[in-house]
Structures are given as structure tokens and as C-alpha cells.
Amino acid sequence: MTETPNPHIIDADTLTGEMRPIRRAVLALGSNLGERMAALQGAVHALADTPDVWVTSVSPVYETEPVDSPAGAKPYLNAVVLIDTTLAATRLMDRALAIEDAFERERGEVPNSPRTLDVDLIVVGDRRSDEPSLRLPHPRAHERAFVLKPWFDLEPDAELPGHGPISELLAGIGTDGIAVREDLRLEVE
Template sequence: MTETPNPHIIDADTLTGEMRPIRRTVISLGSNLGDRFANLQGAVDALADTPDVWITGVSAVYETAPVASPDGSEDFLNAVVLFDTTLSAARLVDRVQAIEDAYGRERDGIVNAPRTLDVDLIVVGDRRSKEDWLQLPHPRAAERAFVLQPWFDLEPDAEIPDFGKVADLLAAVGDQGVRRRDDLVLSTPS
């Protein structure tokens, strides 16, 4: 994993004095089992309660047919959350997996299986990783309208490092049947 944090944005740990860069992070949320909306809202709340995480934006909720999932899988609700953090990518992986576990996420080895909650790290600053446990930027985000459309709504000028502008990527993949659900609005704790 390599990293080139912005040297001009620094946060000093008040206990150790260690300098930790603030990184813009984008995550994607998805749920197609149980109370899908409550699962997404719970993930937003859990992120907001995470020390050293400052939520800066939560997208509209979108409904999406499952992609490459087993037959009979229900539609997903999806959203994107933007936040600034001083947490390392490894700590973020631990945190998002703990949030998934809290909402009953089962990891049964079936690819794209239905799930109560899926929390994917899309980008963490400009970090790159090709590790089995973490790939950054997310290798399939540039192909998925359910990530690109809500992210575009929040940041029309956003880019995925090594892939390009979110607007251009969204234009290339089309809407893929992603439907905005204005009747479902995720709240952010103040």
C-alpha cells in the first residue's frame, strides 16, 4: 500500500503529538435483506459515532437491481457517504466490518450474496492498495452506477484516482436501472 497524503492538511494527535493527515473518504452502502432503509441509516449513525470521522455528505437513497447476485435476490437500497478522517485505511476496514457485523452481515463465501448491510471503501484520500483485504480505489466502483450516481449527486467534480472523473464514468456506464427514492431520506446526526 502506498500513500501520498496532502502535506498541507495535517491533524496532530493531542495525546501523542503524532501527525496524521486528514483524508477524504468515500464509502458505498447497500442493503437487500431485512429493513433495508434502517440498515443504511444505522450505518450512517455508526459512522457518525466513530471517533476521528467527520461526515461531510450523505447522498440520496437509490434502489438498484442486484448485480451478478444469486437468482431470487431482492433489490438493493444504496447510498454514498463522504467523510473526512484521520483513521488509517486498516482501521477503516476494521470499523466498516464491525458495522456490517452489527447489522447481521453474513460472510458465507457466496459472491454477491444477499446481505443485510454492505459497506465498501471506495476511496481513502489518494491511497492505493492491491492487498487481498483492501483494494483502493475500489476496483469495480468505476463500473457501478449505484456508486457513481449518488457520489455524482454529492460531488459533481469528483474523481476516482486512476479511473477518471465520476461524471465521465457515469456517462459511460449509464443508469443501469438505478432509481432514486426521494421518499427515503437518510439523516445525519448533528
């Protein structure tokens, strides 16, 4: 049985003695190229294998219509992962990019182009950032049912900083174009 760390405990880095708070983070996963389910499952395992990251919950898998994608883009599989971490947001972003790269994510010049794997940081504790390499909370999460619905499944009372309760955001945009895939389930080992 995995024990969830207490978010109020401060973790001391064993090498440096640096004190780092444990933060809750929400990550959104998506894939619409190749072996979509294998990519999502691989991302969950890679996150669970990351030092100083504890996967606490994984949402159901949803199949979703592409949003703002080029014509002909295939449907996505999407899920949300909740983690507790002592990693700095920048290091967590580096890890997310490395996981995408491991699944041969190609970054083209066309926005929202099809991808083998997308790992987005939605929130990391109460951290805010407008740096080009790290935008927190995620700037479009409040408009994306494929982020809000799986997150709502895990934390119905959660709030997206600067935007309000996810239940209200989801009610405002609706759930058209997304459907839970009862036949698919992500595992955390």
C-alpha cells in the first residue's frame, strides 16, 4: 500500500538539507497518434518512477474530439494525474518534457498538431508563472473539458487558481465531444 504524503510536511533534501514543501500538482495527459493507451500508461509509470513524485490518483480515460487542431486530426485519449511532489515546478516541467520525448513527441510549427504524447502541467501547488517555458496555471485549462472533466472525477471540489471551481467551469463549457472509455483503465503500480 502506498502512503500519501502529508501536504503540510516539509521534506528535507537528504544531500543538501534544503527544505522543500510537498505540493499537489495536476497533470493532463493526451495522445492521438500511435498506440495512444500505451503512451498514457507509459506516462503514468514514468511519473510514478520519478524521484520526489508520488502519484496519488489517476482519472478515468476519456476519448475526445480534437480541439483547435489541424483538419483530419484523430480523436485523443485523455486523462488527468494527481501527484504530490517536492520537485520545483521547473524541474517537474523538465520531467514532463522528457517523458514526452521518450514517447517520440514531435514539436511542429503547427499549434495543437497531432502528438504521440502530451504531458501538461495544469497546476503545481499555488505556483504562478508567466514565463514562456512555464505557464501556471495552464493558460487554457479553464476552456478544456478534456482537462476539467477527468480532474472533476478525482477532485470535484477543486479550484483552478484565477478561474474558480472546476465544477462551475465545467458546467459553463459542457462536456460535448468527450466520452469516458469504460473499457480502458490506467494503472499505477
